[in-house]
Amino acid sequence: MNFILKINKISLKAQRYIFFLFIIVFSIGIVEALILSPSDYKQSDSVRIMYVHVPSAWTSVGIFSVIAILSLGNLIFKNKYFLTIAKSLAPSGLIFNIIALVTGSIWGKPTWGTWWAWDARITSMLVLCIFYILYILSWRVFEHKENLSKVTSIISLLGLINLPIIKFSVEWWATLHQSASIKLTGSSIHSSMLLPLFIMTAAFVLFSILIFLMKYNTELIKIKNKGLDRI
């Protein structure tokens, strides 16, 4: 419980610091991505789309994993804070998912010659987007109802099944989307491109933390507002 109280305290105070840190890291990342990093020998400058597409896809998948784990935690431990934290993570996860889909589509036009293909990786990312939308909608539809936690948990746990499909789709099926360039065993990307990629990833993670803290703070005040009504 101490951990939850610590999160509450941090959510109230850390926003400003995270915001400034995000601005600094994002600015460095933008300069690295658009100016300092080299163009690709094959894809030329269109490779720069990678610096927004890949971090947003990673962050989106990562956030949904956390939401699913928290939902599972709520089902086991019956802790309402798990659900509040999961709810606060969802908006940034959805936005990152949309960014990944749209920038991927923009990247697809010069690279593959098409805006969209019903490719396994792209389609599974679209399915994740649908799970995000269902998750957020369920909070609106089932608010004040007892089965809200069950519905949101079921949606997130069903969505969890989709995550390994996203990850391994490029290996299981013949896809238009390229296979992973960065693995636990190493990377096929040159360090001059890897550095801006990691800086932009750090910036995106910071932004999702900022949005999470703001949303979580909003949810806490909402709960307290309901509490004031009862005094």
Place this chain on the structure above:
Amino acid sequence: MIYEIILMNGYGIYVWSSFMFTFICFIGLYLKIKSQLIKEQEKFKAKYFDLTEEETQAVIKQKTYRDILAFTNISKI
């Protein structure tokens, strides 16, 4: 140099639209969540000032309320 950055070997339209879209999404989400937060803070302020003296004392004793009150700079505390 500037033209090179803008044109990006003919891929400028794709690269810049991707970055602009990301930037617009960030600003849009930030403003949306910020407005929700401000709305709830204002609601809290309004409700808090409607409380009687005894009710206010009861609220001040609770730690989580104290944190919110400190964060929203409500002078009644």
